[in-house]
Amino acid sequence: MSVLVEDKPGVLARVAGLFARRGFNVESLAVGPTEIPEVSRMTIVVNLEDQPLAQVIQQLDKLIDVIAIEELSVQAGIERELILVKIQVKERDRTALKQSINPNICRVVDESDSMLTIEAAATPFEIKQLLSRLSEFGVAELVQSGVVAIGRGPAALNEKLRTGAEN
Amino acid sequence: MTEKLTGAQVLIRSLEQAQAEVVFGIPGGAILPAYDPLMDSSKLRHILVRHEQAAGHAASGYAWASGRVGVCMATSGPGATNLVTPLADAHMDSIPVVAITGQVPSPAIGTDAFQEADIRGITFPITKHNYLVTDPHEIPRAVAEAFYIASTGRPGPVLVDISKDALQAETTWWWPTEIKLRGYRPHRSASDQAVADAVELILSAKKPVLYVGGGIIKASATNELLEMANLTGIPVVTTLMARGAVPDSHPSHLGMPGMHGTVAAVGALQQSDLLIALGARFDDRVTGKLSTFAPNAKVIHLDIDPAEIGKNRAADVALVGDAKQTISRLNAEFSKQLKNGRTIDQAAWWQSLNRLRDTYPLGYDDPHDGSLSPQYVIQRLGELAGPDAIYTAGVGQHQMWAAQFIKYERPNTWLNSGGLGTMGYAVPAAMGAKVAKPNNPVWAIDGDGCFQMTNQELATCTINEIPIKVAVINNNSLGMVRQWQTLFYNERYSQTDLHSHSFPDFVKLAEAYGAYGLRCDSAEQVDGTIEKAMAMDDAPVVIDFMVHQDAMVWPMVAAGTSNSDIKVARDMAPVWDRED
Ligand SMILES: Cc1ncc(C[n+]2csc(CCOP(=O)(O)OP(=O)(O)O)c2C)c(N)n1
Numbered sequence: 001m002s003v004l005v006e007d008k009p010g011v012l013a014r015v016a017g018l019f020a021r022r023g024f025n026v027e028s029l030a031v032g033p034t035e036i037p038e039v040s041r042m043t044i045v046v047n048l049e050d051q052p053l054a055q056v057i058q059q060l061d062k063l064i065d066v067i068a069i070e071e072l073s074v075q076a077g078i079e080r081e082l083i084l085v086k087i088q089v090k091e092r093d094r095t096a097l098k099q100s101i102n103p104n105i106c107r108v109v110d111e112s113d114s115m116l117t118i119e120a121a122a123t124p125f126e127i128k129q130l131l132s133r134l135s136e137f138g139v140a141e142l143v144q145s146g147v148v149a150i151g152r153g154p155a156a157l158n159e160k161l162r163t164g165a166e167n
Numbered sequence: 168m169t170e171k172l173t174g175a176q177v178l179i180r181s182l183e184q185a186q187a188e189v190v191f192g193i194p195g196g197a198i199l200p201a202y203d204p205l206m207d208s209s210k211l212r213h214i215l216v217r218h219e220q221a222a223g224h225a226a227s228g229y230a231w232a233s234g235r236v237g238v239c240m241a242t243s244g245p246g247a248t249n250l251v252t253p254l255a256d257a258h259m260d261s262i263p264v265v266a267i268t269g270q271v272p273s274p275a276i277g278t279d280a281f282q283e284a285d286i287r288g289i290t291f292p293i294t295k296h297n298y299l300v301t302d303p304h305e306i307p308r309a310v311a312e313a314f315y316i317a318s319t320g321r322p323g324p325v326l327v328d329i330s331k332d333a334l335q336a337e338t339t340w341w342w343p344t345e346i347k348l349r350g351y352r353p354h355r356s357a358s359d360q361a362v363a364d365a366v367e368l369i370l371s372a373k374k375p376v377l378y379v380g381g382g383i384i385k386a387s388a389t390n391e392l393l394e395m396a397n398l399t400g401i402p403v404v405t406t407l408m409a410r411g412a413v414p415d416s417h418p419s420h421l422g423m424p425g426m427h428g429t430v431a432a433v434g435a436l437q438q439s440d441l442l443i444a445l446g447a448r449f450d451d452r453v454t455g456k457l458s459t460f461a462p463n464a465k466v467i468h469l470d471i472d473p474a475e476i477g478k479n480r481a482a483d484v485a486l487v488g489d490a491k492q493t494i495s496r497l498n499a500e501f502s503k504q505l506k507n508g509r510t511i512d513q514a515a516w517w518q519s520l521n522r523l524r525d526t527y528p529l530g531y532d533d534p535h536d537g538s539l540s541p542q543y544v545i546q547r548l549g550e551l552a553g554p555d556a557i558y559t560a561g562v563g564q565h566q567m568w569a570a571q572f573i574k575y576e577r578p579n580t581w582l583n584s585g586g587l588g589t590m591g592y593a594v595p596a597a598m599g600a601k602v603a604k605p606n607n608p609v610w611a612i613d614g615d616g617c618f619q620m621t622n623q624e625l626a627t628c629t630i631n632e633i634p635i636k637v638a639v640i641n642n643n644s645l646g647m648v649r650q651w652q653t654l655f656y657n658e659r660y661s662q663t664d665l666h667s668h669s670f671p672d673f674v675k676l677a678e679a680y681g682a683y684g685l686r687c688d689s690a691e692q693v694d695g696t697i698e699k700a701m702a703m704d705d706a707p708v709v710i711d712f713m714v715h716q717d718a719m720v721w722p723m724v725a726a727g728t729s730n731s732d733i734k735v736a737r738d739m740a741p742v743w744d745r746e747d
Contacts, residue, residue, distance in 0.1 A: 005350075010299070017291050021292055055474065055478060062472070067349050
C-alpha cells in the first residue's frame, strides 16, 4: 500500500498504533518525503492472513492525517528494496563472489582485506535470491530498507490529493 | 493595530466562536491561564465538577441530549488522565465531545516534568483525532477543527492539548473561515445503484428485519426510519444504543436484540433472510457467537463510517452515507417500486414473529420473600415519569432492566454507556443532560455499585441548581457480576457483596450533598416515593430503592454462545417454530 500522510509530528505513531491495536501485521514500512511539501509517503507491506485488505484500508483512511491510499499489487506496482551487506570474504573467494553477483542490481561500495560491502537495490524477490546466494559466503552484517513502491503507468497518486477524490 | 491577546484569551474566544455554551471542568496549573479569561466570558457557562471523569461524561450527556458538541476541560497530567475513561466511552459510542487540556510548558515536554503526561499519545486510540498545540497562533485552528471533526461524519471525541506557554504567550486573534482537512471526507453518499440494489433485496426478501443502531439517532434519521417501517411493514429491532429510535409503542417494534434482548427481537434477527442494518455495527453483544449469527441472512449495511462495512459481517449491499438522506432515498425508491406494482408479503413472517412476541413477552417473577423487585421499580418509574423524561443508566443489571422495561417513545431520551460499559456514567451524564434540557425531568437509574463511583457530582448538581433525580437500584451487590457468578461460577460470590443495604446510607449521603434523600423498600411505597421525587424540583433527589439481591436479567444469551441458545429464564429455552 502507498499512503500519503500529512507530514506532522505523531503521524507515524498514529499509523503504527493503528496497525498494532487492530492486529494488522506489518511486514515492512518505509517513510519519506514526496514531491509535495508537507506530505510524506509511507509504503506499507501488510500480511493479509488474518484481515481483509479493505478493512485495513478503511481503518487507515479514518485517520485524519491520512490523505490518500493506494493499493499496489505486485503487478500494479514497481517495488524496490535496498540492502547494504558486509561479506566476510577470503582472498581466494573474492573473485568468485564478485563474479557471482548481478551487476545490474549490485555494486561493491567498500572493500578491505577481509571484507566486501555490497549495495543492492532490486525487487524484494531479487533481494531474497541475492541474500541466499550471499549467505554461502558468510554475511557479517546486513541492513535492509523497507519496500518502496510506485504505480505503473501515467497516473500519479498525488492526483487523488489534488482532486480530493475518494479512494 | 491588531489587538494583542494571550493564547488563553484566544482559546476562550475560539470556544465561543465554535458555539460552545457549557464547559464542564476542573482547573489546575497548566490550564490555569485559560481559567482567567473564562471568568469574564458571558457566553460560556463553566460548571466546576468534582472529578474530571464526571466532566467528560457530563459533556457526553450534554451532547447526547442536546445534539451539540459537549466540552470538558482539565489540567495536565492527572487532570488529563482522568478524562481517559470518558473519552474512551465517547469514542465507543460516537459522541461528539471536545476535551481541552493544559499541558506543561513546551520546553518541559518530554522531560518528565511535574504533572506531565503525554495525553495526546495516550488518547490516540480513544479519540477520533487529537492535537498538541504549542504555538498560540494555532489555537483557533485546532479548536475549529476539533469541533468540526467531533460533530461531522461518525461523531466522536477530539482532544486539544495546549501547552501552558502557548496559553500565556501573546498572539493576535483570527478565526478560520474554512476548514481544510484534505484527509477528512465525512460527507459520503451511496450510489443510486446501491440504493436500487438494496430495494431489490428488500422486495425479494421473505423475512426481512430492520436492525436499527445508534447511528440512526445520531443522524437524526428517526422520522425517515419511521416512514420506512410504515411503508414496508418490516419488523424493527432497536439496539441498546438505539432505544427510542422507533417508539416502543409502534406495532412493528419487537424490542431490543442482543444478550438481554427480547426473544422476538433475537429470534427475528436469527431467522431472518435479510438484515437491513441501519447505523448498527454488529457488536458482539448483539450477534452472540458471530459465526452462528443470522446464518441465512443477506445483509444491507448502511453506515456513515465505511470501516464498519464488512468489519464483523460481510455486506451484500453497502450503503455508505448519511442515514437521513439514504433512508429517504430508499423510501422513495421503494415507493416507486410499489407504484410499479411490486409487492412485499410478510404475512407468514409476521405470524411466526407474533407467536414469539406473544409467547415470550418480557417479564419477571416477584421475589419469593416479598422483598422489592427491581424490575417493578424500573417499570413503574418509566410509567410515572413517562416518555418526556430523559433516562440515563450506569452499567449492570439496572441498565438492562432500564433498557427493557422503560418504554421509550422518542430519540435521545435514553442515554447509556453501550460500547465501553462504564460504571459511573449515570449521574454525570444525567447532570449534562439536565444542563442541556433543563425543562425535562432527568432520571439517573443507577446501581449501588455504579453510584458509588461518581456520586460526588451530587454536590455539583446541588450547587449549580441542576436538579437531577437518581433512582439507586440498590441490590446490595455488584449485581450483574453476581448474576454471572450464579450462572457460571457455581454461585461462588467472590467480591461482589457491596453491603450497600448497610453502608453507606444513601439517604444520609444525599442529604449531606444538599439533595433530598428518600428510601423505598416495598412495592406499596414505590408509586408514592416516585411521585414525591417528581414533585421535588428545587434540588437533586436520590431514592434508595432497596431491592432483592437475587433478581436476574432475562432473557440471556450467554457470552460466546449462539443467539439461538437464548434462555428466557434459567435452563429455559424458547421453542422456535418447527419450520424454522
Ligand atoms: C468501571 C467498571 N468497572 C467494572 C465493571 C464490571 N462490571 C460490570 S457490571 C458490574 C456491577 C455493577 O453493579 P451495580 O452498579 O450495583 O449494578 P447492578 O448490576 O447491581 O444493577 C461490574 C462490576 C464495569 N463495567 N465498569
